[in-house]
Amino acid sequence: MFLKPANHLVAKVxxxxxxxxxxxxxxxxxxxxxxxxVGYLSFRNGQKAVNELADQLxxxxxxxxxxxxxxxxxxxHLINQTKQDAVRLGFLKMDNLPPWEKYLLRQVRLYPYIAxxxxxxxxxxxxxxxxxxxxxxxxxxxxxxxNFEFRSYNTDAQxxxxxxxxxxxxxxxxxxxxxxxxVKAGKAIWxxxxxxxxxxxxxxxxxxxVYDKNNQLQGVLLTTLRLDYVGQFLNSLKVGKTGQAFIIExxxxxxxxxxxxxxxxxxxxxxxxxxAQDSSNLLTKSTARYLTSYLQLNKIKxxxxxxxxxxxxxxxxxxxxxxxxxxxxxxxxxxxxETDFMEQITTHTQTTILLCLxxxxxxxxxxxxxxxxxxxxIFHLNTAAKNIAKxxxxxxxxxxxxxxxxxxxxxxxxxxxxxxxxxATLEQRVEERTAELAIAKEKAEVANQTKSTFLANxxxxxxxxxxxxxxxAQLMTRSQTLSSEHQENIGIIARSGEHLLTLINNVxxxxxxxAGHTTLNLKNFDLYRLLDDLEDMFQLKADDQHLQLVFERTxxxxxxxxxxxxxxxxxLINLINNALKFTSQGGVSLKVQSKSETPTTITFESESETPTTxxxxxxxxxxxxTTITFExxxxxxxxxxxxxxxLFEAFVQTQTGKESQEGxxxxxxxxxxxxxLMGGEMIVTSEVGxxxxxxxxxxxxxxxxxxxxxxxxTRRVVALEPNQPTYRILIVDxxxxxxxxxxxxxxxLGFELKEASNGKEAIEVWDNWEPHLIWMDMRMPIxxxxxxxxxxxxxxxGQATAIIALTASVLEEERxxxxxxxxxxxxxxxxxxxxxxxxxxxxIGVRYLYEDPTATDFIETEDTDNSVLTAxxxxxxxxxxxxxxxxxxxxxxxxxxxxIIEQIxxxxxxxxxxxxxxxxNFEYDTILKLISASEMSNG
Numbered sequence: 001m002f003l004k005p006a007n008h009l010v011a012k013v014x015x016x017x018x019x020x021x022x023x024x025x026x027x028x029x030x031x032x033x034x035x036x037x038v039g040y041l042s043f044r045n046g047q048k049a050v051n052e053l054a055d056q057l058x059x060x061x062x063x064x065x066x067x068x069x070x071x072x073x074x075x076x077h078l079i080n081q082t083k084q085d086a087v088r089l090g091f092l093k094m095d096n097l098p099p100w101e102k103y104l105l106r107q108v109r110l111y112p113y114i115a116x117x118x119x120x121x122x123x124x125x126x127x128x129x130x131x132x133x134x135x136x137x138x139x140x141x142x143x144x145x146x147n148f149e150f151r152s153y154n155t156d157a158q159x160x161x162x163x164x165x166x167x168x169x170x171x172x173x174x175x176x177x178x179x180x181x182x183v184k185a186g187k188a189i190w191x192x193x194x195x196x197x198x199x200x201x202x203x204x205x206x207x208x209x210v211y212d213k214n215n216q217l218q219g220v221l222l223t224t225l226r227l228d229y230v231g232q233f234l235n236s237l238k239v240g241k242t243g244q245a246f247i248i249e250x251x252x253x254x255x256x257x258x259x260x261x262x263x264x265x266x267x268x269x270x271x272x273x274x275x276a277q278d279s280s281n282l283l284t285k286s287t288a289r290y291l292t293s294y295l296q297l298n299k300i301k302x303x304x305x306x307x308x309x310x311x312x313x314x315x316x317x318x319x320x321x322x323x324x325x326x327x328x329x330x331x332x333x334x335x336x337x338e339t340d341f342m343e344q345i346t347t348h349t350q351t352t353i354l355l356c357l358x359x360x361x362x363x364x365x366x367x368x369x370x371x372x373x374x375x376x377x378i379f380h381l382n383t384a385a386k387n388i389a390k391x392x393x394x395x396x397x398x399x400x401x402x403x404x405x406x407x408x409x410x411x412x413x414x415x416x417x418x419x420x421x422x423x424a425t426l427e428q429r430v431e432e433r434t435a436e437l438a439i440a441k442e443k444a445e446v447a448n449q450t451k452s453t454f455l456a457n458x459x460x461x462x463x464x465x466x467x468x469x470x471x472x473a474q475l476m477t478r479s480q481t482l483s484s485e486h487q488e489n490i491g492i493i494a495r496s497g498e499h500l501l502t503l504i505n506n507v508x509x510x511x512x513x514x515a516g517h518t519t520l521n522l523k524n525f526d527l528y529r530l531l532d533d534l535e536d537m538f539q540l541k542a543d544d545q546h547l548q549l550v551f552e553r554t555x556x557x558x559x560x561x562x563x564x565x566x567x568x569x570x571x572l573i574n575l576i577n578n579a580l581k582f583t584s585q586g587g588v589s590l591k592v593q594s595k596s597e598t599p600t601t602i603t604f605e606s607e608s609e610t611p612t613t614x615x616x617x618x619x620x621x622x623x624x625x626t627t628i629t630f631e632x633x634x635x636x637x638x639x640x641x642x643x644x645x646x647l648f649e650a651f652v653q654t655q656t657g658k659e660s661q662e663g664x665x666x667x668x669x670x671x672x673x674x675x676x677l678m679g680g681e682m683i684v685t686s687e688v689g690x691x692x693x694x695x696x697x698x699x700x701x702x703x704x705x706x707x708x709x710x711x712x713x714t715r716r717v718v719a720l721e722p723n724q725p726t727y728r729i730l731i732v733d734x735x736x737x738x739x740x741x742x743x744x745x746x747x748x749l750g751f752e753l754k755e756a757s758n759g760k761e762a763i764e765v766w767d768n769w770e771p772h773l774i775w776m777d778m779r780m781p782i783x784x785x786x787x788x789x790x791x792x793x794x795x796x797x798g799q800a801t802a803i804i805a806l807t808a809s810v811l812e813e814e815r816x817x818x819x820x821x822x823x824x825x826x827x828x829x830x831x832x833x834x835x836x837x838x839x840x841x842x843x844i845g846v847r848y849l850y851e852d853p854t855a856t857d858f859i860e861t862e863d864t865d866n867s868v869l870t871a872x873x874x875x876x877x878x879x880x881x882x883x884x885x886x887x888x889x890x891x892x893x894x895x896x897x898x899x900i901i902e903q904i905x906x907x908x909x910x911x912x913x914x915x916x917x918x919x920x921n922f923e924y925d926t927i928l929k930l931i932s933a934s935e936m937s938n939g
Contacts, residue, residue: 028367031360050341051316055305058318058334061239062303065332066320068233069247072113073328076206076223079107079117080188083221087210094119094210094218097127101139102159104129108137113229115196115203116140120173121219124148128222133199138165142173182207182220190327193227193255195264195271201228202255202263202273206326227256227263234258241343243336244283247322248276250298250329252288259284286310287317287335295319300331307338314338384416465737469493469830472741520677524707525565527558527628531592534569538576538588545580548587556594557628560708561700567674568698572630574667575694579634586635586691595627595697627680629697639686647684648672672696715850717837720750727846730771731755732762732788733806734780738829742775745833749848759788766792766801772844773802778809778818786821793822802843806831868910869918869926871933877904877911885915886931889924 086092092100100119107117108131118128118140126142130152139153139161150171153161173179178191188208196203205224212218234245235258246257254263254276261281264271276288290308291297306317318334476490535551542549572590579588639647648669672682679699686692729751731742739755747753754769756762760783766774774792778785785805792798805823807814815826824843827835840846874882881900888896897919905912918926 028360028364031356031363034356050338053341054316054336054338057240057243058305058316058336061237061243061245062318062320062332062334064237065234065245065247065334066322069230069322069330069332072225072230072233073322073324075111075114076225077188077326079111079114079223080206080208080221082107083117083119084208084210087218094121095123097121097125097143100127101129101141101161105131105137105139105155105159107223113226115199115201115224115226116222117224118222119219120176120179120222122174122217124172124174126150126173133201142171148172178205178207178222179220182209182222183217185209188326190324193249193253193273195273196226199226199228200262200264200271201226203227204328231256231258231263235260239334240336240340242283242340243334244281244287245332245334246276246284248288248297248331248333250331252276252292252297254279254284254288255330257281257284283310283315283335283337287315287333290317291319291333297331310337472744520564521566522562523565524560524562524703524709526708527561527592528553530565530569530572531590534572534576534590537573538580541580542588545584547580547583547585549580550587550589551592552589553592554594557592558626558700558702560703560705561628562703562707563678563698563700564674567678571671571674571696572632574671575632578667579632579636579692579694583634583636583691588632588634591631591633593629593631595629624702625699626702627697627699629695631693631695633691633693635691638688638691639684640688644684644686648682717749717833717848718851719849721847721849724847726750726752727773727840727844728752728754728769728771729840730762730765730769730774732757732759732774732780732785733777734758735777738777738806742836745836759783759785759791762788763791766798770797771801773804773840776803776805776823778805778807786818789822804839804843868908869914869930871930873908873911874930874934877907882931882934886928889928894919 083092086103087094092103097119104117104119104127106129108114108129112131114131116128116130118126120126120142124142125144126140128140130138130140132138137155137159139155139159140150141153141161142148142150148171150168151164152166154163154165156162181191182189186209188206191205191207193202193204195201203224203226205222208221210218210221230247234247234256237245237258239245239258244258246259247255249255252275253273256263257279259281261279261284263273265274266272277285277292279285279288287308294308300319300321302321304319306319308315308317314337316336316338320332320334322328322330322332473490473493531551531553535549539549576588576590675682675696675698680697682694682696684692684694729746731739731753732755733739733742734757736757739757743753743755754765754771756765758780762774762776763783765771776785776789789803789805792801792803802824803822804825804827805818806827806829807818808829818826825839827839837846837848841848881903884896885900885904887893888900901912901916901919904915915927918924
């Protein structure tokens, strides 16, 4: 029952595996399982044998160490005991130390591992016999005969003193820790381990007090053991191949080791003890760190056997405590790497596995040869099929067999020939088409490069004269002598220039969008203020056209947002301006709402009825993302359905737009691209004769009011602050009108100015004059601004001069090129005078005096009563004044005119004021006619 599904499942799984693998894999798996089992059993048996062998070795080594250590540690007690016996029997006395000298020397001769043996009494007298590692015998004396100075003497063969080799002053044996410690304990005790001052070894002494029959303290006996002999014994042990044995105190201090490492370190010529976990030997250090990390050394009371790992390698560990009732408490540690025991076992195991693997290899080879005989023809067919899929038609299958595989190969070759013939024609067609596309692509790339070059040149050639137009217009607006009519004319020139600059920027914006170079410049701003500014901007235009203009926002629209304010403003201006342009009656509305808000409908019933704008403050969460929808609706002519598809194509206008003969057809394409850049989409619905609706949404971040930058009021520079150096400014431009613009702007303020028409002249002026700042045009004949800047900035003197580039290029990549040439800053033409002054303040620290925005204007703005301008009024004036005024008017001598008006003011203030008003408005003919009329009356 279950056989069919099982077979189906097996066939499904095996069908995904290569045929050769299916033939070989079962055979290989059997051999591999056998080899693995043999290797595993061999390894486990070896592991068990290793554990037993390690236990035996470490137990044997630790017991030998303990036995020999007990011999060493017993010797100092025996020596002190013999000294006690000699005192008790009266052979030696504690108050007469000279006889002790030869006795002490005999004791150190008997035991080489005893460093010295000594006696000290309550009189503060001291004797010790000491044997150095070189065999020298020394007597140390401290009593009245040495003025209680500690003196060391060499001795002869009989043990008599020969000469003094060392003297130590201020040495009191009764205050020494060895003496006081024994007295305090009242019995024999071990001293702490210490380093020898003269020998490279550690030492520990047994100190035992001596009492008389009345239990009165007579002195202290000392015998000091050299621990380097313990280390020599450990070193003589064979602890496996790389194993170690070492002795430590309960606090982990290393006392002796079977390695060549000394159990002390020399620092500033002083020998110091150190912890075993700080050992330079890796095995010693790792073992000690394991003990201190996982065991409490002071609680080990009996032998313990452990194991741990170092870098993944197992280590066997044996710990054996050594203690006595005299205060000695050490630990014997034996550690042996598992590899010391496993080497031979591993070798045998490897040999076994190697033989098994060899058998496996032979079996696999036989299986491979068998499977290859079966699968090779199939592989050839598979390879040929893949080659045909790649288009390699020339490959055929050569199988000289007459079985089923041979028949299959013949059928395959026949099929391949037929496919080759079919695809030959198709390939020829594809190659022809590809060649045509390559030529078209090359032409498109050339055209695109030509367009970029044209735009760059156009930008420079158009923006340069615009720089002069707008710049001189700004200069003329500073004049306080222009009449209101001329001020209005200057405003017209400035506005027309700004409009021309907007048209140029639209073309360049479209070019940037097409090249993918447009980026978002995020800014925190007040959305309500932006909408109010736009409403104020377009309200006058709407009133002039007798149209209603309605701005409405829903309560949930956030006030303070973060997005690209400039691009959003440009999109709204384009849409509202278009709506007003193509609407002759009714009105235009802008509705702003959250995307979830239900849209409202505004109906224009009459010119006097205007819907109320909702100004309720919204509630928002700071730094949240939200989507805002903008909808501009008009009641204009509408757009035909067939024009909607091409509405957002560059330079394409609707029929209504063509009839109006206004615009470039760039506003809507740029607006749509900006909206998409801000994460939204723009859609339009329209009906001819009823109007259009342009709707778009953008994603913004809601911010806090504190995140909004407060705009500072623009102030006009009127002079330089006093007590500043005279700043030298060099103006470099190949066009005289551009140089003249900067000269007229900067000269009235008191700057010292020079000019140059190319980079070569600029370098000469800079070298001789050393200006503080250079305004450098970048495109000039003979030598351009790039080369001149590099020349100046490569010198030490040039580093002190600030260079600011002036360029008509709008390409963003131009900024990087200019700054890399060495310019300190970058400014595009046309520029505003405020930008010029701000850059000079930033780079050379110029400080200015500004016009007081609250002060009254210098020019009188009140209405002047011109009714006093009559012929009779002129007849009432002195004849000389009238004659001089007439002559001054005919000669246009403004200084004389002002002088005469002041004289007239002393007699008739109203008449003088009226004459001055006519002069300010260039109404010279009016005054001349009145003077002529007064002269005729007098005649």
